[in-house]
Amino acid sequence: MMNKISFLIVFLGGLISGFLVSQYLLPAPDDQSHEVAVEHAAKHLMPGYVCPMHPGVVSNEPGSCPICGMDLEIKELSDEGSDGSGIAVSSAMSNSLGVRIAHAERGRISEQVFASGSVETVTPATVSEIKTKINGKVKEVFARVGDWVAEGEFILSIESAEFKKVQDAYLLAQKNRDYQGMKEIRKQLAAMDSRQAVLDGTDRINDMELTPEFILEAPHSGILEMSTDVGTELKINQKIARVKTDNIARVRLRSYARAARAVKRGRHAQLDLPHMPGKKWPGRVIEVEHGDAGFYSSIQADFEVPKDATERGVFVGAYVNAGTNAEALRIPSTAVILVEGQSRVVQLLSSGKFQPVDVEVGFVGAEWAEIKSGLEEGDAVVVRAQFLIDSESTLRAGFSRLAE
Structure with missing residues (x-):
């Protein structure tokens, strides 16, 4: 019983001592110290300076970049982009990065695929x-x-x-x-x-x-x-x-499967005879076979040729039309970025922010790429920017640069 009373007296004494010390011995915060704290916090909100090409070069004062010599630009802090929905970029930064924009649109995607091979048969003029x-x-x-x-x-x-x-x-x-x-x-x-x-x-x-x-x-x-x-x-x-035909040369052609994957039966083609340079002979694809290994595709086509223009076994080349049969959603092929096996584009949102978007790509030609999902008609995408082709830039590195 006496131990409990002693503990209670010591506990109450400690509380009273702490109260007296806080009231009379510690100095009260004055207005001057409060202003110093506010000024210190404000320094973190002051704009700094950064090199538009080397975001690692920063300074609190105007100057030039020691690496490339470009003038440092003001890096203003903003709430934009903090919600994770995109990266806000100033117009000056966009110009420095060489950003170019294009819009998703509907249209046909066609491309000439070159294939080479030899003449299998030559059939004389026939009427059926x-x-x-x-x-x-x-x-x-x-x-x-x-x-x-x-x-x-x-x-x-x-x-x-x-x-x-x-x-x-x-x-x-x-x-x-x-x-x-x-x-x-x-x-x-x-x-x-x-x-x-x-x-x-x-x-x-x-x-x-x-x-x-x-x-x-x-x-x-x-x-x-x-x-x-x-x-x-x-x-x-x-x-x-x-059905009437002049002389028909049936040709067996071979092309890389990656280029010929969009070639289908019925596509138009043009035959190039080496001994008749500058002339093209019209034809149509009869059959397409893709190799099991996926390296080459075999294309059989018929071409209208003049009498005695060629014979069996002659080596020839041909340009075959490939692409989509009907209009499809397309964007410039330079806008598609392949990252870890996934196709992505950099989309410009209506808020002015840039955001990476996963897309499903169909036929990809030299000029246009077919978009099956991920974008809608009218969406704006980046088709060219220095951070996309810089040797040090991957997709993540590019957006890290924009976020600086």
């Missing part, structure tokens, strides 16, 4: 008149009179109940592995002049499902001189198309 072997009605026309069509290219489709019935039976027999039934039905399809994809039971070349309509393909490359309009009722042995 095509007659239908089924009754039906023209549903859709894919090529117009005067068009140059490649071998195997779709000309028109025919709606025919008898063809659909036979094709459905063939596909059912294939599904049930009724090989004897497939053999018998295949003869009926062949008698209708069905295309090879129907006889195979799958369309691997065009990478599409078989349609219930009969598809008429061009028997060889050439000019479509005659066709049939949509809605025309057709009878067996009725003439529906005519």
Whole structure:
């Protein structure tokens, strides 16, 4: 009991002593010391000076950079960019970095891919008149009179109940592995002049499902001189198309897979014969095969050439059109930055800040890059800036420089 009373007396005595010391022995803060603290804090808010090209060179006074000799610029502190949504950059800094802006837009992306190879065959001038072997009605026309069509290219489709019935039976027999039934039905399809994809039971070349309509393909490359309009009722042995061609050189070409990955069947091409410099001969891609290893792509194409202009085995070169079939969202290819396997762009926000954005890139040509996701039409992106091409700059280093 006595120990508890003694502890309580000592504790109360300590509290009273601390109060007396704080009231009478410690000096009270005066206005002068308060002003000194305020001035010290204000110094941290005063603008400094920094080199626009070497952010590590800073000074509290005006001067020049000891590395490049450029005048130091005022580095004013700002609340902008503190929310992590971007980096605020002064106009002077932007000019020093050589920043150039472009906007995402919609348009086609095309590029000429060079490929080399040799002539496989030369076919003399041919005229083919095509007659239908089924009754039906023209549903859709894919090529117009005067068009140059490649071998195997779709000309028109025919709606025919008898063809659909036979094709459905063939596909059912294939599904049930009724090989004897497939053999018998295949003869009926062949008698209708069905295309090879129907006889195979799958369309691997065009990478599409078989349609219930009969598809008429061009028997060889050439000019479509005659066709049939949509809605025309057709009878067996009725003439529906005519394809005429001059001499055709079928060429097997080879190109790097990275360049030829956007080349597809039906794309236009131009043949260059070494012994006839300065002249180009038109053609169309027939088939494209990409190697398993991914290094090279094989391109087969037909070209219209003058009689006796070339022969089998002659080495040739050709320019093949590659790119997107329809309009796509595109930006200049110089705006795309590859960082650790991810494609990014530097976007200029409406607030004037710069921000890195991950994008999904499609076809990339020498001038334009296709953007599948990450940007919208009208978005502004940086297409050229010194910090993007400086040998010491990665994406993070570039933004560290802007943040200085």
